Amino acid sequence: MAAGDAQAQANGRIRDLAARLGEDLDWEFVCECGESECSEAVPLTIDVYDDLRHRNLVLLAPGHPRVRARTAREHAGALRLEAIALRNQAEHQRKRTAGIAAGVAPRSRYVEVACRTCGYAVCAERPPAACPACGSMDWQTAATDESDVSSSSQEA
Secondary structure (H helix, E strand, O other), X not given: OOHHHHHHHHHHHHHHHHHHHOOOOOEEEEOOOOOOOOOOEEEEOHHHHHHHHHOOOOOOOOOOOOOHHHHHHHHHHHHHHHXXXXXXXXXXXXXXXXXXXXXXXXXXXXXXXXXXXXXOEEEEOOOOOOOOOOOOOOEEEOOOOOOEOOHHHOOO
């Protein structure tokens, strides 16, 4: 576990203790700079600490820079996820374009169904196993009332 992560966990425990005691005092939180030897205390009220967490900010003692390795690691992870999403999107567009060029019209893989018992409607790749509103497993497509899409016949 990285030092900054351990320091953030310690601060979370301090915050939980402060909330249980319910006192509106300055609490001594730990600097989250990421240096393993850092144990500098940062006095804050719970409200100020919660505001920092809400804004996803790191708690630093005055003059302490955040360790660059941790910042770079977090940024690299975010870039990696973005690259995967863009690669998947490009592959999807490539397949879609190839289908259009071959004369195959794009079709929706989603079906709109409604629960026969309560009328709850959903648009999904396939109907849920059970209706979240009433628990029924009896579905019909929204296009026609005659189409039965019960979950027992959806074994795909």
